[in-house]
Amino acid sequence: MKKQSKAIILLKMLGMVKPLLGYMLLAVICGTLAFLAVEFIPVFGAYAILTGLGYDLSISLGMIFICLIFFALARSVLRYIEQRTNHYIAFTLLAVVRDNVFKALRKLCPAKLEGRDKGDLIALITSDVELLEVFYAHTISPICIAVLSESIMCIYIGSFHILLGLVALMAYIGVGIIIPLIISKISGTTGDEIRKMSGNMSGFVFENIRGIDTTLQYDNGKERLDSLNAMTDDLSIKQGRLNILTGYNFAIANSFILVFDIIMVVASLTLFRNGELGFDGMIISIIALMSSYGPVSALSSLGTTLQGTIASGARILDILEEEPETEDISGKENIDFDNARAEHVSFSYTDEKILDDFSIEINKNKIIGILGKSGCGKSTLLKLLMRFWEVDSGAITISNVDVKDINTTNLRNMESYMNQDTQLFKDTIKENIRLAKLDATDEEIVEACKKASIHDFIMTLPDGYNTQVGELGDTLSGGEKQRIGLARAFLHGAPFILLDEPTSNLDSLNEAVILKSLKEESKNKTVVLVSHRQSTMRISDTTVMMAK
Ligand SMILES: Nc1ncnc2c1ncn2[C@@H]1O[C@H](COP(=O)(O)OP(=O)(O)OP(=O)(O)O)[C@@H](O)[C@H]1O
Ligand SMILES: [Mg+2]
Structure with missing residues (x-):
């Protein structure tokens, strides 16, 4: 099997979405609008308070309340459409991928499958294909949604003062790009190792069920059980490591968010004191940033899963692209047996x-x-x-x-x-x-x-x-x-x-x-x-x- 770079694997996995591009666009647009609706609820709340305090924001209190109700309702509807569309895309693609994997296995049969680990093949058909669901439903469109909605928020916050727009930009890049990349580096291949170990364990269990007579005959039960226990222990240790990393991920992302909230407060207060920003601009910018981490937070959890998803994609692509030992022949004149x-x-x-x-x-x-x-x-x-x-x-x-x-x-x-x-x-x-x-x-x-x-x-x-x-x-x-x-x-x-x-x-x-x-x-x-x-x-x- 040939080794492919991660970028190529990602591109090929993305390529499979092509026939469903229209749905993907719908999911991204709805997801972006849903996040913006959520983010603008506190912002409009701030508008209401500021209007109540006598600031003229060229929007009436009545209109603000209508907008708030509209945002709340729109958020639910849009989020529903986004989730439904994403899962439609993911499960349609999974069906196509499964079908293609079975066709490929049929083609590779029997020569190329003779020596393969059966537990690994089963893991490929089940967990690898299922992991792609994470990629198609919870990776591609969240990335597009985060880029779109946070760009709009940067422009909005930047409209009060460019410096504040830059602070927001740095906060989003940190939470949505830098932290997932660091966590992905730290977790390395842990997710993939877990997948491999589960595959080995399935193979081991199959083998033991089939070979139970031999085990009993030679009284190897204890050794076999010890091996299985050792495998489960290793798996728990790896799983525990991944859980700890998920915890770190959460803690680091939240601390980062708090730090940038403080930076935003300090920056906007300084600008306000220097007369470069109005009181209303200061309040709205702080609230807008604080309420707008949703889309990038959704990306921060990708760090622990991304490598595993890419590895699963690579294994599936390997099977799909593997050349069979003998190609099926058709289109020739049929013959009768003679010798x-x-x-x-x-x-x-x-x-x-x-x-x-x-x-x-x-x-x-x-x-x-x-x-x-x-x-x-x-x-x-x-x-x-x-x-x-x-x-x-x-x-x-x-x-x-x-x-x-x-x-x-x-x-x-x-x-x-x-x-x-x-x-x-x-x-x-x-x-x-x-x-x-x-x-x-x-x-x-x-x-x-x-x-x-x-x-x-x-x-x-x-x-x-x-x-x-x-x-x-x-x-x-x-x-x-x-x-x-x-x-x-x-x-x-x-x-x-x-x-x-x-x-x-x-x-x-x-x-x-x-x-x-x-x-x-x-x-x-x-x-x-x-x-x-x-x-x-x-x-x-x-x-x-x-x-x-
Ligand atoms: N898929 C395979 N990959 C690699 N080596 C193989 C494979 N299948 C068989 N062999 C090897 O090829 C050799 C010939 O195997 P084959 O099964 O044709 O022997 P055989 O004459 O039928 O033996 P027997 O009488 O024991 O059935 C053996 O050494 C075997 O280990
Ligand atoms: Mg033989």
Whole structure:
């Protein structure tokens, strides 16, 4: 993944708002007017007192009260519109971002996701995307609102005396820019570290739930619990640090505000004494500054969250911009399966060469058995035939066409692939098998299950084919899962069947039924059969020994 500068990440995150620019403008205008309405309530209060004291401010007492009521009402309505619009923008963008992240994950699958930490991926889909809500609803428009409304206040206060306008400007810059930047520097990557630690912890918990048997078997419970406790302690310490910083942030911002209030009082009093400012100007300037910190105070809390938000944005952009190992192909002429071939294929996942100048000829309606030591690249060869990965050199062809030039849907429809690890989804057994052919009839499913020697077992379950796999959880045996995987491969009905250790967990009775089914299938189907079992290999027409 490439490293991008924070400015570029921010610009790209901002770029996503483009289609909703009109809404953003509405939110900024309403937010600015709402803050001005709040800020001018005390100012008009001062107008009322000064008018009562006999100062002529060219506005009647009645008019001042009408304005006060108007400001109070307008503030609520405007704030409501601003909040609603900002959240509309944020949640619309979150939906778009989530959709794009899922599309990207789908594209990167399986090659680029094989080695990734699953806890981290879940944190990306959940907390990283949610953190963007802070950016779109509580960062962009508050910054624009603060700039606009405080500029107006500077001009207003400056209209009494330029020096007072400058004092206000410095106060706003301090609270809205300098303090958040300092706090952001101090808090550094704490927010992001918290996110990473939660991601690691989710991964750790998943791993432990899955591996609970191993933990019990080797009596590692205490060690595992200690590790989890250590992780939660670290997380609490970091969270505590962030909370302390938020407290400091609040305290520093408030002290800063008090200091500038005092500076304003001293400056305006001095100007009044020197005759450069009227009494009314002095009172109004002080009250205007004191009541106008709202928009910049809203920014002061950004210091603790900004780095985390940028880091989340960076991770999401990384996934969105990551190039898949293999691009989906479309727009080519669809072909029919005739034969498959690996021609002088070399391949490595990283540095180590897994296949080196490997060739194999797979003829139509034959069963090719593949043997070889564990780790020699048998599963890898099947993944290359599926084009989950691209070869480094040489070619994989189907019907004499390079798989790189075959439409991906065409390729998937020609191939039934059963890997070493059958994944079941939380659904009925029937739907778990039907996913191999969405329009399959119940009869077709039963037929596939008979071929895979799993039909009799399914019939013994309380609800037969409608039994929920979720309810059974891990109570399905390895062999039962494997036969469900096989039933899927049979149901898919593709002319080219790739089976990775389909019988490794089966007893010889079930193996015999399956081998018989396979032999019958191979009258009009081509099968690549990876297996260590000599008994399974007996049905193959040719056997290839892979060496490493
Ligand atoms: N995604 C991956 N990234 C890096 N290395 C990998 C990846 N997948 C597999 N390998 C490595 O490639 C080598 C070949 O793996 P492969 O799964 O093809 O072996 P195999 O012949 O199927 O072994 P087995 O008989 O144990 O199933 C192994 O050393 C494995 O560790
Ligand atoms: Mg394997």
